[in-house]
Amino acid sequence: MAEDSAPEEALDDWAAAMAEQAEADSKATDNQADVKSAADMFERFDAPQTVPAGAPNNIDMILDIPVALTVELGRTKIAIRSLLQLAQGSVVELDGLAGEPMDVLVNGCLIAQGEVVVVNDKFGIRLTDIITPAERIRRLHK
Numbered sequence: 001m002a003e004d005s006a007p008e009e010a011l012d013d014w015a016a017a018m019a020e021q022a023e024a025d026s027k028a029t030d031n032q033a034d035v036k037s038a039a040d041m042f043e044r045f046d047a048p049q050t051v052p053a054g055a056p057n058n059i060d061m062i063l064d065i066p067v068a069l070t071v072e073l074g075r076t077k078i079a080i081r082s083l084l085q086l087a088q089g090s091v092v093e094l095d096g097l098a099g100e101p102m103d104v105l106v107n108g109c110l111i112a113q114g115e116v117v118v119v120n121d122k123f124g125i126r127l128t129d130i131i132t133p134a135e136r137i138r139r140l141h142k
Contacts, residue, residue, distance in 0.1 A: 071114070071125050072096075072103040101128055110139060 074096025086092070096102070101113035104125060114125040131139075 067106050068108075070105045070108075072105060109136065111136065 074094025076092060076094050078092065101115060102125065103110055104112040104114055104127065111131050112127045113129040113131075114127040117124045117126050
């Protein structure tokens, strides 16, 4: 009789496993329906946008954001040993040549080149070359 109950138990196990799989499949189908409805809730960004009359120009929202403007005289690499030996009056040689245009960077991105000017005992820079947007993008990919 024990032999007859073993196949019956195996059938019960299979039936339980099949029922469990069917339940998991129905939950997966429900989750896919939820994902589709969530995607429908969000706005499509590739669709044409209409701007209401009297709305501010998009550029106006960013005009007051501060950025870091840096003028770079030159660069050099120096060993830590040499760096630790620097003292007041030491001279560090840079790779920039005298009279060579200096780089103007905004948040670390090159946007122009220029030359140093002195106005009312303050240093400034006269821009001599503005980097085009296409050139800026090309330099980013280097």
